[in-house]
Amino acid sequence: MKFEDKMKLLSETVNVALDRYIVEKETPEKIIYQAIKYSIMAGGKRLRPVLALAVCEMLEGNVADVLPYACAIEMIHTYSLIHDDLPAMDNDDYRRGRLTSHKIYGEAIAILAGDALLNYSFEIMLSDIASGNNNQVDILRKVNAMKLIANSAGTNGMIGGQVVDLQSEEKQISSETLEYIHRCKTGALIKAPIMAAATICKADEKVLKALEKYAENIGLAFQVKDDILDVEGNSQKMGKKAGSDADNNKATFVTLYGLEKSKEMLKNITEEAVRSIEFFGEKSEFLIELCEYLLKRDH
């Protein structure tokens, strides 16, 4: 299957599952379901859950086993965007070309929609584990996958990165701090779907190590590319204003290393990611093409 078709197939699988998970109930708290749905169905690349499903396929696992965890990670990602966009944080009115949650539903509901999505991500993982469809070994593997996801989302991962990012605003920061921020803020939640899927699909130590290297490199590559796009990108395609990092005096790979050096880094990191999973042979085709796709994306 062609890369684009495969990408579409996997992201559609995620979209259908997410749409089914979030039901707009006709209960008094209806508006919270509308707010959740508005943000979760806003599109986007579905990169994180697609990574989980792609790893599952490469390891010849069962997609149905991984899907709840893939969707849970997308919910966590979405909650973090809703909260990041709040006036007290980045104060963004637009995301992916649409008004942000708090601009539509008000700040209070936006805060609660974020809270609800984080909570819901655990509810769906726990429903899957408690469903009675798992044997004891499956249960333990899924508990470990969920633990890994929880750790990636918390103070040792995404939230920690966001805190350091907030505290670094308008400050000169070192390249170590910049890497720390990105390893936690975006890297952790790109690594999580890969490692969670590998855990559920019974990966052995060697496979886990290789996938960890792949995950860490594409996580970093993703951020370097984002920083490059903020300088070179087209605002319309990105659905947000290009040059916003510079406007906000934000330290980025480009401000620290310059544009040319950043592009070289991006190329090297991407090659490193590819190398780490080449031994899977043709089964790794999609995950390798995904690296190329992330390298070349224009939004």
Next chain:
Amino acid sequence: MKFEDKMKLLSETVNVALDRYIVEKETPEKIIYQAIKYSIMAGGKRLRPVLALAVCEMLEGNVADVLPYACAIEMIHTYSLIHDDLPAMDNDDYRRGRLTSHKIYGEAIAILAGDALLNYSFEIMLSDIASGNNNQVDILRKVNAMKLIANSAGTNGMIGGQVVDLQSEEKQISSETLEYIHRCKTGALIKAPIMAAATICKADEKVLKALEKYAENIGLAFQVKDDILDVEGNSQKMGKKAGSDADNNKATFVTLYGLEKSKEMLKNITEEAVRSIEFFGEKSEFLIELCEYLLKRDH
């Protein structure tokens, strides 16, 4: 043991465990641990985790098995207070006589501290399940307890209640809506520790039913008492302004039923709670005295 001594012993057990769980790491995101610690160690009655431990003792379970879940619920309760106090929500400057999180750390960190506490509650439950100290039956029971806690905290529980409460501000609401709000907003997270502890401690159907009735009644009693205190209470003892519900045009049991009728309701509901667990004999002594304590509390 006298009720007051037992209450103190159980809440101290919780305090020590919470203090150990939240370590102020010397990492770049240090401030988030300080903010979490500031709110979680602010005191309070520890009603929810104490309920879990008391149920565990009544059922002759192992306190160490229940403690992580009891603490997780207190973390969820604390996160909800931090977010409720935000300017976009209730806009409270004080809680339990101390400045609220956003007044000390700013709104952005307060939002993230709430997010982190919710996330952390799942991290500690998952650490317990994945610790290797559990047999397969224990694991499944603990997964079910965690699921029950997650459901109580989400859109079908606490968050749902908060949404309806927000939407009911400055409105005339029916007694059905008021009960719906409280059953979800406060009731769900009072019921959760009782039912989670019972699940972990191998309660049978009859015991679960009795405890459910106890839990629902004390949850409601707790809220009716809160509404009465808002009219009759002493601001200093409560650590917040008495009469704030009336100032905010908030519908309460007192505004709907009047003070005398509310007091009568409180007495009846409390008696109902006591009756539902009397068959445990002297083992239920503490949980019965706890009803009396909640009935008579002045803050």
